[in-house]
Amino acid sequence: SSELTQDPAVSVALGQTVRITCQGDSLRTYYASWYQQKPGQAPVLVIYGKNNRPSGIPDRFSGSSSGNTASLTITGAQAEDEADYYCNSRDSSGNPVFGGGTKLTVL
Amino acid sequence: QVQLVESGGGLVKPGGSLRLSCAASGFTFRDYYMSWIRQAPGKGLEWVSYISSSSRYTNYADSVKGRFTISRDNAKNSLYLQMNSLRAEDTAVYYCARDAGAGPIIDAFDIWGQGTMVTVSS
Numbered sequence: 502s503s504e505l506t507q508d509p510a511v512s513v514a515l516g517q518t519v520r521i522t523c524q525g526d527s528l529r530t531y532y533a534s535w536y537q538q539k540p541g542q543a544p545v546l547v548i549y550g551k552n553n554r555p556s557g558i559p560d561r562f563s564g565s566s567s568g569n570t571a572s573l574t575i576t577g578a579q580a581e582d583e584a585d586y587y588c589n590s591r592d593s594s595g596n597p598v599f600g601g602g603t604k605l606t607v608l
Numbered sequence: 609q610v611q612l613v614e615s616g617g618g619l620v621k622p623g624g625s626l627r628l629s630c631a632a633s634g635f636t637f638r639d640y641y642m643s644w645i646r647q648a649p650g651k652g653l654e655w656v657s658y659i660s661s662s663s664r665y666t667n668y669a670d671s672v673k674g675r676f677t678i679s680r681d682n683a684k685n686s687l688y689l690q691m692n693s694l695r696a697e698d699t700a701v702y703y704c705a706r707d708a709g710a711g712p713i714i715d716a717f718d719i720w721g722q723g724t725m726v727t728v729s730s
Contacts, residue, residue, distance in 0.1 A: 534714065534716040546716055550714045597658070599655065
């Protein structure tokens, strides 16, 4: 089982704001990164560190953290944001670990 | 452009071996840590192994330790994963990914290949 816990599924109405969370003790020490994965495609990094977006990632994606919980927020969700989202940090051994993933549905 | 291209996947019997390759282009490969990450059909992402830029450091997930070996050839801009004693549970898409090097308390894989499928079945 993953040391990072995510809700399996979340839905949001088109144009509304949605928050996807990731919980784990390691998040008190390490930042989370977030990946978007669409069916049949490789994951894409959307947020890393405190709140950094790689080039080309829309500014409607943002990240935050508090205690043992990291969050990915999409402000004004678009149809193309429908995807699986994974958080990533370190486990208790200091190795990379991924959350179980959250399937985002845009209604 | 910055790119990673995996190859070497396929169908192998339980107990067999396979060597995956990942060709990097568009960036200074020797400057980056690299990882292999896999995804079983319909499942989430699982980190498998990483290797430091100079090959000095490697590490493995417990699920593959002692069976898989990661290596790289910086002169050829290539990353490898030698997989031995394969099991049905190793069936997955295997991605190579670049560590963004964003800092000591940040894990971030900023470049991913398209993946190569490994199927372990008799």
